[in-house]
Amino acid sequence: MLCLFTLLAAIAATTVALNPPKSRTTAPAGALIVRADTTTKGEFATLIAAVAALPADSSAQTIFMFAGTYSGQVLVERSGPVTIMGFTTNAGNVSANQVNITASIPVSTAGSGDASGTLRIHTDNVKLYNLNIRNDFGVGSQAIALSNYGNQVGVYACGLYGFQDTLLTQQGVHVYLQGYIQGATDFIFGQRSQAYIEGNTIAISSAGYITADGRSSNDSGIYLMNRNTIVLSPKANSNATKGYYFGRPWRDWARVIYKSTVVIAPINPAVWKVWNASTPNTDHVTYADFNTTGAGFPSTVSRANFSSQLTASQAAAYTITSALGSTWEDWVDQAYLF
């Protein structure tokens, strides 16, 4: 009995002690290698070429990318699991990322949000590590950096850069952990995903809305935000200050929970906003926060009347298990959880 107790205590201690590796500077055995300007036989100069070379089967495959900037849209759609990892000497620190994947395609020319995506995930069981994924189009159209249609997709210490609609978390069960997400308008959005979003820096570039959840019925969709920090992005417009909100409902079953957020960038005192005046979409929304702190979140907030502040016991019901289902431990890299 004592023995079992000791063993369980040891397992619990191990779980708490998990951490990302310090660095990833060499390709794992069997990985395809991407290196800008490579002249080495067997290596790929672009991510596009490496993805095209993956076998179209159900085997698990890894791509390792050396430091550099790789331009052009990338679509991942083979059937088997895919891991893409960027060279880094500090795998837990998104600010130290050295791999950039860039494009600047707007929805206005691509025709749809997904089609504008710089990196488009259209398959299940994908892991992304230490990649900066950018849509540099800027102001004037929606323009997606990461478009995620896969199930069981983990995004770890990745930087997502855009302005309007940076991250499309459209369908499937996703985690976004210890990363950086920059934008202004509706920049975490999508319709059916269950997304657990923890430990990220969320950077505001202009007046707008962090989330635009398009949940349109009482399904399992949710964005559960935990322990993220909200800051102004480096070149933020002045109207970002007090001009941004936790979210607005793209559809009227939007469900977004913010737990233990540290708000540095001053937020609008209403915290949440209607979609627009003629189509508020607030009939069935679940918009709530708990334990929000930080100098940008004044004690004078007057939350919009379709939102609420959770009690500790209400907040305790929202966990990674409630958001993602009980099998999350099978696919989430727990080294990136607090």
Ligand SMILES: *[C@@H]1O[C@H](CO)[C@@H](O)[C@H](O)[C@H]1NC(C)=O
């Ligand atoms: C990648 O982008 C970051 C942020 O814009 C930049 O600081 C860095 O120099 C870029 N790295 C490379 C290898 O181009």
Ligand SMILES: *[C@@H]1O[C@H](CO)[C@@H](O)[C@H](O)[C@H]1NC(C)=O
């Ligand atoms: C993360 O990386 C950035 C850029 O290299 C560095 O300035 C910062 O000190 C690092 N933070 C930690 C906690 O290591």
Ligand SMILES: *[C@@H]1O[C@H](CO)[C@@H](O)[C@H](O)[C@H]1NC(C)=O
């Ligand atoms: C915020 O300021 C920028 C730059 O002046 C402007 O383009 C944008 O329309 C403003 N946003 C809002 C919501 O007023």
Ligand SMILES: *[C@@H]1O[C@H](CO)[C@@H](O)[C@H](O)[C@H]1NC(C)=O
């Ligand atoms: C939504 O579905 C959940 C779970 O099936 C149920 O408990 C809840 O009552 C439903 N809510 C509404 C407003 O219908």
Ligand SMILES: *[C@@H]1O[C@H](CO)[C@@H](O)[C@H](O)[C@H]1NC(C)=O
């Ligand atoms: C409140 O949020 C802070 C910052 O994320 C966190 O350190 C603290 O543990 C949270 N407290 C509770 C009771 O959840």
Ligand SMILES: *[C@@H]1O[C@H](CO)[C@@H](O)[C@H](O)[C@H]1NC(C)=O
């Ligand atoms: C309000 O949102 C609805 C639904 O997206 C849209 O059809 C309508 O044009 C919007 N109204 C304004 C004034 O933007």
Ligand SMILES: *[C@@H]1O[C@H](CO)[C@@H](O)[C@H](O)[C@H]1NC(C)=O
């Ligand atoms: C919520 O606030 C809006 C705007 O102030 C108001 O029009 C609406 O009647 C309020 N709804 C409820 C249920 O109090």
